[in-house]
Amino acid sequence: MEEEDVDLTMDDDMNELLHFSPDVEQAMEEVFPSQDPLDKPDFNVVEYINTLFPTEQSLSNIDEVVSKIRLKIRHLDDEIRMVVRGQSNVGQDGRQALEEAQQSIQELFTKIRDIKEKAEKSEQMVKEITRDIKQLDHAKRHLTTSITTLNHLHMLVGGVDSLESLVRRRQYGEVANLLQCVLNVLEHFQRYMGIPHIRQLSERVRAVQTELGQQILEDFEEAFPSQGAKRPTGPTMVLQDACLVANILEHRIKQEVIKKFIRQHLSEYLVLFQENQDVAWLDKVDRRYTWIKRQLGEYEDKYGRMFPAEWLMAERIAVEFCHKTRCELSSIMRARTSEIEVKLLLFAIQRTTAFENLLTRRFTGSTFTDWLPKKAKGAPSTNPFEEDDVNSESGSEKDGDLDKVKKPKATETPFQGIISKCFEPHLSVYIESQDRNLADLLERFAVDMKAQSLPKGSLDEAGGVLPSCADLFMYYKKCLVQCSQLSTGESLLALAKVFQKYLQEYSQKILANNLPKVPSSGGGLTIVSLLKDKDGLEVTRFTMDELRLICGTLSTAEYCLATTQQLEEKLKEKVDDNLMEQINLTGEMDMFGMVISSCIQLLVQDLDSACDPALTAMTKMPWQNVEHVGDQSPYVTSIISHIKQNVPVVRDYLASARKYFTQFCIKFANSFIPKFINHVFKCKPVSTVGAEQLLLDTHSLKTVLQDLPSIGSDVVRKAPASYTKIVVKGMTRAEMILKVVMSPQDPPQGFVDNYIKLLSDSSPDTFQKVLDMKGLKRGEQSAMLELFRQRQPPPPAGQEGIAPASGATPEQESSRIRKLEKLIKKRL
Numbered sequence: 001m002e003e004e005d006v007d008l009t010m011d012d013d014m015n016e017l018l019h020f021s022p023d024v025e026q027a028m029e030e031v032f033p034s035q036d037p038l039d040k041p042d043f044n045v046v047e048y049i050n051t052l053f054p055t056e057q058s059l060s061n062i063d064e065v066v067s068k069i070r071l072k073i074r075h076l077d078d079e080i081r082m083v084v085r086g087q088s089n090v091g092q093d094g095r096q097a098l099e100e101a102q103q104s105i106q107e108l109f110t111k112i113r114d115i116k117e118k119a120e121k122s123e124q125m126v127k128e129i130t131r132d133i134k135q136l137d138h139a140k141r142h143l144t145t146s147i148t149t150l151n152h153l154h155m156l157v158g159g160v161d162s163l164e165s166l167v168r169r170r171q172y173g174e175v176a177n178l179l180q181c182v183l184n185v186l187e188h189f190q191r192y193m194g195i196p197h198i199r200q201l202s203e204r205v206r207a208v209q210t211e212l213g214q215q216i217l218e219d220f221e222e223a224f225p226s227q228g229a230k231r232p233t234g235p236t237m238v239l240q241d242a243c244l245v246a247n248i249l250e251h252r253i254k255q256e257v258i259k260k261f262i263r264q265h266l267s268e269y270l271v272l273f274q275e276n277q278d279v280a281w282l283d284k285v286d287r288r289y290t291w292i293k294r295q296l297g298e299y300e301d302k303y304g305r306m307f308p309a310e311w312l313m314a315e316r317i318a319v320e321f322c323h324k325t326r327c328e329l330s331s332i333m334r335a336r337t338s339e340i341e342v343k344l345l346l347f348a349i350q351r352t353t354a355f356e357n358l359l360t361r362r363f364t365g366s367t368f369t370d371w372l373p374k375k376a377k378g379a380p381s382t383n384p385f386e387e388d389d390v391n392s393e394s395g396s397e398k399d400g401d402l403d404k405v406k407k408p409k410a411t412e413t414p415f416q417g418i419i420s421k422c423f424e425p426h427l428s429v430y431i432e433s434q435d436r437n438l439a440d441l442l443e444r445f446a447v448d449m450k451a452q453s454l455p456k457g458s459l460d461e462a463g464g465v466l467p468s469c470a471d472l473f474m475y476y477k478k479c480l481v482q483c484s485q486l487s488t489g490e491s492l493l494a495l496a497k498v499f500q501k502y503l504q505e506y507s508q509k510i511l512a513n514n515l516p517k518v519p520s521s522g523g524g525l526t527i528v529s530l531l532k533d534k535d536g537l538e539v540t541r542f543t544m545d546e547l548r549l550i551c552g553t554l555s556t557a558e559y560c561l562a563t564t565q566q567l568e569e570k571l572k573e574k575v576d577d578n579l580m581e582q583i584n585l586t587g588e589m590d591m592f593g594m595v596i597s598s599c600i601q602l603l604v605q606d607l608d609s610a611c612d613p614a615l616t617a618m619t620k621m622p623w624q625n626v627e628h629v630g631d632q633s634p635y636v637t638s639i640i641s642h643i644k645q646n647v648p649v650v651r652d653y654l655a656s657a658r659k660y661f662t663q664f665c666i667k668f669a670n671s672f673i674p675k676f677i678n679h680v681f682k683c684k685p686v687s688t689v690g691a692e693q694l695l696l697d698t699h700s701l702k703t704v705l706q707d708l709p710s711i712g713s714d715v716v717r718k719a720p721a722s723y724t725k726i727v728v729k730g731m732t733r734a735e736m737i738l739k740v741v742m743s744p745q746d747p748p749q750g751f752v753d754n755y756i757k758l759l760s761d762s763s764p765d766t767f768q769k770v771l772d773m774k775g776l777k778r779g780e781q782s783a784m785l786e787l788f789r790q791r792q793p794p795p796p797a798g799q800e801g802i803a804p805a806s807g808a809t810p811e812q813e814s815s816r817i818r819k820l821e822k823l824i825k826k827r828l
Contacts, residue, residue, distance in 0.1 A: 152185050153198075160204050170215065170238065179212070179248050213253040216242045220257055224264040240306045258311065261303075262320050265295065269321065275332050282340070282348040285329070289355040292321045315363040322359070322418045330422040340426055342433040346482070352420045359415040368414040427483070427491040431498060434479050438502045441475060445510050466556045472506060473563050480567075484574040492575050496583055499571075503564060503588040511553050511560075511595045515602060516546040542606045544649065551653030554599035558657050561592040600660060604667045607646045611672060614638040618697075619682040623690030624775065632700045633693065640704050648712035665709050666723050673730030676701070680734055685775025691741040698738060702731035733759070741773050745780075752788050762792055 020028070025041045032039075037048055053059050162178055186205055189198050219242055246253045269291060273280045279287050296314055307313045329348075333340060445468040476499055483495045542550070568585040575583055614635040621633070647665075654661040676698075683694065704711070705727045709719045736758040743754045755767060767788050771781045 149188070152188050155181070155185050157201065160201055160208070170219075179208075179245065183248070209249055212245055213249050216246050216249075216253060217256055217260070220260050224261055243307050243311075254311075258313070258316060261307075261313070262317055265299070265317060266321060266324065269295075270324065273328065275328070275335065280328070280332055281336070282329075282333070282344050285348045286351045288325055289351065292318065312363075312367050315365075315367050318359055318363060319367055319418070322356075322415070326419045326422045329419070330425075333422070333426055337426070340429055342429055345423065345426060345429055349420060349423050349482075352423070356415050356418060356420060359418075360413045363415070365414040421487070424487040424489065424491055427487055428494070430483070431491065431494045434495065435498050435501075438475070438498065441472065442502055442505050442509060445472075445506070449510060449514050465559045466510070466552060468510060469506075469556045469559055472502070473560075473567070476567060480570065480574070488574055488576050489579065492571070493579050493582055496571050496575070499567065500585060500588055503560070503585070504591060507557070507560070507588070507591040507595055511557055511592075512598065515550060515553055515598060516542055541610055542602075547603070547606070547646075547649055548653055550599050550602050551650060554596055554654065554660055555657050557592045557595040557599070558660065561589055561596070564589050564592065596660065600664050600667060603650055603664050604671055607642065607668055608671050608675070610642040610646065611639045614642075615676065615679040619679050621683070623683050623686040623694065626687060626690040626693050629689060629692045629696060633697050636697045636700050639701065643704060643708065644712050647708060651709075651713065662709065662720050662723065665719075666726060669705060669708070669723065669726045669730065673705075673727070673734070677730070677734050677737070680737060681769040681773065684773045686741055686773045688742050691738050691773075695735060695738040695742070698731060698734045702727065702735075705731065737770065740770055745774060745776065745784075748784055748787055752784065752791055755788070756791060764788065 020041070022041075037043060037051070052065055053062070160182065166178065182205060186202060189202070193199050193202065219239060223239055243257065246257050269288075272291070273288060278284070296317065299314060299317060303313070448468065479495060479499075483492050564585050568583060568589075571583045571585075572580050617638075618633070618635045621635075650664060651661055654664070680694065680698075683690075686694065706719060706724060708727075709723065710717045740755050740758050743751060745751045755761075755770065759766070761767070764785060767785065768781070771784055776784065
């Protein structure tokens with residue numbers, strides 16, 4: 001028992017000493033996982049004993065359990081003893097391993113130091129070995145340079161002596177090759193010019209170059225004297241070799257040779273076409289170009305091989321000829337300005353531009369050093385006016401249709417305008433001529449319109465476009481092509497002003513002034529109109545030819561609007577950049593837009609006026625006496641008949657301008673529906689059955705109006721959403737008004753609530769009209785109006801003191817209406 005007590009006491013002490021933190025316990029669990037309850041940090045002795053002896057009967061084997069636990073304790077003590085003994089030698093082994101590592105490091109450092117010392121000794125040995133080799137390399141390079149310099153000096157001395165000898169004998173063929181070699185060798189001695197002998201040789205080379213230049217100029221002067229005829233023997237090999245030498249000499253010698261030859265070559269031209277000669281005038285300008293063509297041919301035959309190909313002598317001759325011709329033509333035109341006529345000017349311009357185009361195809365323009373492209377518009381033109389001269393004059397396009405495949409703008413060359421720009425100061429004659437021609441053309445258009453009275457064949461079958469429109473723009477295109485070849489500056493801008501002038505005249509004189517006049521008078525209410533309304537006569541309407549004229553004018557204005565926009569783009573493309581902002585045809589396009597609006601308004605007025613008698617008949621019907629609801633009323637049948645008669649005709653005539661037909665439908669709906677609602681208000685008094693009949697008529701009209709764009713057409717198309725929205729909104733309002741009229745007036749509160757619910761109209765005037773349709777007496781109307789005003793929401797804050805727009809009572813309004821009626825009767 002004492003031994004057991006000691007063991008229990010030791011267990012308590014161990015339990016107190018071996019209490020670890022949670023982190024340590026978790027680490028131990030990860031390193032030594034165990035399912036034994038004795039290894040748990042929260043080990044409970046009582047629970048463990050209860051687990052071993054759950055019942056009293058299990059206590060019978062307590063001795064056996066105690067023996068097993070003591071055996072386990074002994075095993076654990078043995079393991080702990082062995083581990084402790086095993087760890088007693090770890091420190092000593094660690095110290096021994098550290099000492100061995102330090103010893104190894106010292107041995108390694110000693111070996112590295114020995115290797116470094118050996119490497120330094122090897123490097124010193126290599127330097128000593130290669131020092132002699134470097135000295136030999138330097139000696140070899142210096143020796144090679146000396147030998148090369150001596151060879152160059154020998155070549156230079158010999159070359160200079162040979163050059164002086166060859167120059168005296170004028171052996172230019174050998175001089176050309178030798179001179180280039182001497183100059184190349186002399187470049188190697190630029191660093192040695194401080195040596196007297198080298199400087200002397202350089203001066204001798206410069207002297208030879210100067211002498212060569214003078215000799216070559218003298219030889220060319222002798223072969224091609226400035227005064228007198230050319231040598232009949234033609235070029236010699238001496239001159240051909242001299243050109244090779246001049247190509248090596250300074251640039252001035254080459255330029256002098258070129259100028260001397262060209263001046264002598266064109267001396268005959270200046271004599272033949274002097275200002276006082278008959279062939280110098282514009283009517284014989286093509287003889288100038290014939291002469292230079294012949295001269296260029298002779299040059300190629302006789303002198304083509306004399307000059308180096310890179311000199312481009314043929315192109316230089318042509319360019320100098322162009323400059324002199326421009327000066328000569330400018331001078332003679334200034335002296336004889338009064339004799340310049342349009343046909344003569346155009347003839348000279350056409351011949352000149354044709355010659356410039358020939359030069360463009362023949363030469364590259366490489367001799368122009370100061371030429372740069374004036375405009376860099378590489379993108380393809382989006383303008384349908386972009387066509388060449390042949391296409392624009394062939395007349396193959398039908399009615400001047402300009403919607404062709406777009407072509408990129410032709411690349412400008414320095415030969416373009418090199419001569420023809422001398423005609424630009426005199427293009428005012430051309431502009432004035434085009435002004436007169438366009439005035440005559442517009443006058444002829446006006447006479448044709450009045451004479452033809454628009455027969456069936458006078459409109460273009462394809463799009464209803466007047467033929468005069470196509471003729472006008474074809475003429476514009478022709479003028480634009482001609483003028484843009486001559487000038488892209490002020491003259492083209494002046495032509496654009498002329499275009500604007502006659503576009504305005506065409507829109508007014510040809511289109512707007514020839515539209516049919518509105519049948520009804522513009523003075524408002526007249527006795528004639530009152531009598532017509534009273535007697536039920538139909539108003540005057542446009543004839544079918546007049547409708548066709550209106551639609552044709554609309555299509556023409558649309559064509560002019562689109563083509564004018566293209567014309568503006570083309571003018572901006574052609575004109576100089578600094579003048580581009582002055583090209584503006586917006587005003588002219590607006591005028592054509594106004595013509596289109598006028599045409600649509602005339603078509604709307606025609607159909608609208610056709611429906612007026614039926615609406616008037618609607619207001620005169622006794623709606624308070626209607627006993628039963630039947631089919632649609634006669635006035636509805638009349639309106640539908642007019643719509644079916646008019647709309648298909650307009651739609652067919654505007655087949656090529658579908659968007660404007662849609663505008664026509666929208667404007668008619670915006671005009672007819674408010675007018676119909678106003679006539680509905682005039683139907684008073686209206687019984688409940690009469691209101692039901694009116695509601696049926698309104699629904700019939702609503703159905704017809706919704707199908708208006710495709711009425712009478714074999715192909716049924718869905719009406720545009722914008723149009724359908726207008727019709728549904730307007731006609732639904734008319735239906736709601738009639739539903740309010742159909743509602744009982746008792747109780748008044750329910751009638752007002754029904755009105756507000758169906759119409760949502762806070763205007764007392766509209767409510768007053770509804771009460772009039774119901775035929776209420778004045779006293780009942782006053783009570784209704786007062787109740788209606790009470791149901792209206794209060795005004796916003798800050799507007800309590802503002803008086804309403806219509807503050808008069810119903811009695812005051814009735815009195816005013818009676819006074820106005822008496823005044824109208826007195827006036828009539």
